[in-house]
Amino acid sequence: MWEQIIANRRRSALLITGMAVILLLIGFTGGELLAPNAGVLGLLFALLLWGGMMLAYFTSAESILMAGAYARELKREDSPQLFNIVDEMCLASGLGFMPRIYLIDDPAPNAFAVGRKPETSSITVTTGLMYRLNRDELQGVIAHEIGHLKNRDVQFMTLAAVMLGSIVILSEIVRRSLWYGGRGRSRSDSRDGKDGGQAQAIILVVGLLFAILGPIMAQLLYFACSRKREYLADASGAQFTRYPEGLASALEKISQAHVPLSFASKATAPMFIVNPLTAASEDGDESDSVFSSHPPTSQRIKILRAMTGASFTDYEAAWRKAKCGSLIGAQTLQSAPTEPIRAPSNEGPIQSRQDAHDVARRASGYMRLKCNCGLEISVPEGYEQDSIRCIRCGSILPIPSAGEGEAPAEPRRPDSAVPPVIPLAPLQFHRTSTGWESFRCACGRTVQLSPAFDAPQIRCTACGRTIEVT
Amino acid sequence: MGIGIIALVFVGLVVVVLAWVAGAYNGLVRLRNQLENAWAQIDVQLKRRHDLIPNLVETVKGYATHERETFEKVIQARNMAVSAKTVGDRAEAENVLTGTLKSLFAVAEAYPELKANQEFMRLQEELSSTENKVAFARQFYNDSVMTYNTHIEVFPMNFIATMFNFGRREFFEVKAEDEREAPQVKF
Numbered sequence: 052m053w054e055q056i057i058a059n060r061r062r063s064a065l066l067i068t069g070m071a072v073i074l075l076l077i078g079f080t081g082g083e084l085l086a087p088n089a090g091v092l093g094l095l096f097a098l099l100l101w102g103g104m105m106l107a108y109f110t111s112a113e114s115i116l117m118a119g120a121y122a123r124e125l126k127r128e129d130s131p132q133l134f135n136i137v138d139e140m141c142l143a144s145g146l147g148f149m150p151r152i153y154l155i156d157d158p159a160p161n162a163f164a165v166g167r168k169p170e171t172s173s174i175t176v177t178t179g180l181m182y183r184l185n186r187d188e189l190q191g192v193i194a195h196e197i198g199h200l201k202n203r204d205v206q207f208m209t210l211a212a213v214m215l216g217s218i219v220i221l222s223e224i225v226r227r228s229l230w231y232g233g234r235g236r237s238r239s240d241s242r243d244g245k246d247g248g249q250a251q252a253i254i255l256v257v258g259l260l261f262a263i264l265g266p267i268m269a270q271l272l273y274f275a276c277s278r279k280r281e282y283l284a285d286a287s288g289a290q291f292t293r294y295p296e297g298l299a300s301a302l303e304k305i306s307q308a309h310v311p312l313s314f315a316s317k318a319t320a321p322m323f324i325v326n327p328l329t330a331a332s333e334d335g336d337e338s339d340s341v342f343s344s345h346p347p348t349s350q351r352i353k354i355l356r357a358m359t360g361a362s363f364t365d366y367e368a369a370w371r372k373a374k375c376g377s378l379i380g381a382q383t384l385q386s387a388p389t390e391p392i393r394a395p396s397n398e399g400p401i402q403s404r405q406d407a408h409d410v411a412r413r414a415s416g417y418m419r420l421k422c423n424c425g426l427e428i429s430v431p432e433g434y435e436q437d438s439i440r441c442i443r444c445g446s447i448l449p450i451p452s453a454g455e456g457e458a459p460a461e462p463r464r465p466d467s468a469v470p471p472v473i474p475l476a477p478l479q480f481h482r483t484s485t486g487w488e489s490f491r492c493a494c495g496r497t498v499q500l501s502p503a504f505d506a507p508q509i510r511c512t513a514c515g516r517t518i519e520v521t
Numbered sequence: 522m523g524i525g526i527i528a529l530v531f532v533g534l535v536v537v538v539l540a541w542v543a544g545a546y547n548g549l550v551r552l553r554n555q556l557e558n559a560w561a562q563i564d565v566q567l568k569r570r571h572d573l574i575p576n577l578v579e580t581v582k583g584y585a586t587h588e589r590e591t592f593e594k595v596i597q598a599r600n601m602a603v604s605a606k607t608v609g610d611r612a613e614a615e616n617v618l619t620g621t622l623k624s625l626f627a628v629a630e631a632y633p634e635l636k637a638n639q640e641f642m643r644l645q646e647e648l649s650s651t652e653n654k655v656a657f658a659r660q661f662y663n664d665s666v667m668t669y670n671t672h673i674e675v676f677p678m679n680f681i682a683t684m685f686n687f688g689r690r691e692f693f694e695v696k697a698e699d700e701r702e703a704p705q706v707k708f
Contacts, residue, residue: 142658142661
């Protein structure tokens with residue numbers, strides 16, 4: 052809802068304006084200090100610097116974070132339940148496009164969303180998240196991430212980050228040129244008169260103050276922005292799922308997991324649902340400092356659990372009880388009256404721990420071989436041998452070369468003679484319509500043929516019999 | 522010169538008002554389009570549900586060969602839902618369909634072989650997720666209707682709305698099936 056974005060932007064716009072003011076002030080006073088009446092030049096320089104950094108951002112590749120984290124893109128058949136959950140949340144939010152879904156094989160539960168443009172947006176989850184959370188909780192986390200995408204938080208925080216970067220660079224420049232150029236100037240100016248020297252000194256002090264404090268103030272504003280957007284994403288998540296307890300208990304589980312995330316760094320931390328750097332420590336994510344990118348998790352959980360309904364209005368009411376001021380703009384609240392909370396779904400995790408790892412391995416190109424004893428073996432890409440030994444029963448399984456597809460190989464027993472397999476004659480089936488049709492195999496299994504099916508034959512999944520389709 | 526300035530200010534004001542009207546109109550158009558898109562999404566999900574049902578019936582038929590009545594009810598309800606036209610009819614038909622599906626799954630409970638069948642489990646997951654998606658699509662549609670209705674009724678906007686004929690839209694209400702069924706007496 053574009054309305055929400057505008058209403059929320061109003062609050063965030065204030066914070067960004069604050070940063071812009073700091074940037075321009077530093078530019079102006081820096082310019083003034085370096086040469087009299089060069090304040091405007093300094094201003095222009097500041098703007099140019101900011102413009103240059105924005106350009107660099109927009110033309111750069113987006114995949115830096117993903118590459119560092121070994122995230123693998125998932126296809127729908129890899130994890131249909133996960134795709135279903137994302138589908139549901141896209142519908143509930145009216146996002147309009149389906150983000151790509153990535154999986155990271157890491158036991159730490161966490162998730163993040165990135166995306167400059169709709170076509171390149173993506174949501175990433177870890178396997179740790181998939182097997183620890185039940186369906187309602189996972190839905191809550193995905194709803195939170197989609198809330199970020201819907202509220203355009205990624206673009207917004209990037210704008211703030213670029214501003215912060217420009218301010219830091221600019222103040223660095225001003226500080227250095229003051230340090231090296233200031234002393235020379237004051238010596239030459241003092242010949243003009245005592246008054247000129249005093250005014251210069253005052254401007255010097257003020258300029259230094261801006262140059263030193265500017266970055267700190269800008270950082271404060273940046274992190275305040277980040278925290279506000281996290282709360283907003285929580286509110287959006289509750290509105291979309293109509294079940295705030297799901298997200299609340301997900302946050303609880305994540306913050307209690309105490310497993311460090313292996314690839315997060317200070318630069319990438321703001322994008323995760325819970326700060327990965329502090330989540331692993333003993334007291335969890337309770338840092339209430341003004342420099343933390345995420346609000347303390349206990350606060351987020353408290354507000355979610357204090358909600359008496361499931362819409363933005365209810366989140367705002369819970370927020371006001373816990374903190375002062377307001378979070379959500381009036382226009383958004385107007386069109387989001389209180390909504391009842393739905394009943395929990397009581398479904399368990401969508402994947403077991405082993406299955407979650409399997410999904411990640413399959414997405415990484417591992418091949419699955421099924422041994423006769425029932426064990427399934429994952430063979431990594433690039434495995435050079437042409438056979439592998441089953442660790443349970445000792446049979447040697449040949450590895451089909453690439454191009455043979457997923458046909459499971461026939462295992463050879465090393466000692467006993469293998470009775471020759473006499474292939475049964477293929478069954479025949481004649482299609483009579485262009486819609487869905489079903490065919491009963493000789494083993495008793497029903498085989499479904501979709502309207503889009505147009506291959507000449509199909510194999511029965513239960514007994515392996517070939518069925519010719521005409 | 523005095524008149525010149527007044528004329529300039531007047532022209533400026535007119536330009537500002539026109540710009541505001543244009544912006545407001547565009548906003549309403551955007552909201553209305555979002556609404557219609559949301560309605561179309563509900564359609565997509567409902568259609569998906571209709572497409573899944575024949576498969577499901579076939580799969581269950583393979584195991585529970587004596588429950589013909591249940592199957593017929595499901596197929597009938599599905600056909601009614603496909604052919605319903607008005608919003609009210611559709612809501613009702615979908616409700617009836619949900620009821621028949623419940624009884625179909627109840628039948629499936631009695632056949633443990635069926636419950637273990639891969640195809641049946643896949644269809645069950647697909648159907649249940651489609652039900653969820655229908656619910657969420659409906660939720661978003663109702664949210665959009667709420668936003669739209671509020672927008673055309675607040676003070677400055679209501680003039681634009683009436684000027685350009687933006688009317689109120691109704692919600693996609695689904696009444697509980699229990700309320701609508703008359704009590705049946707069986708001897």
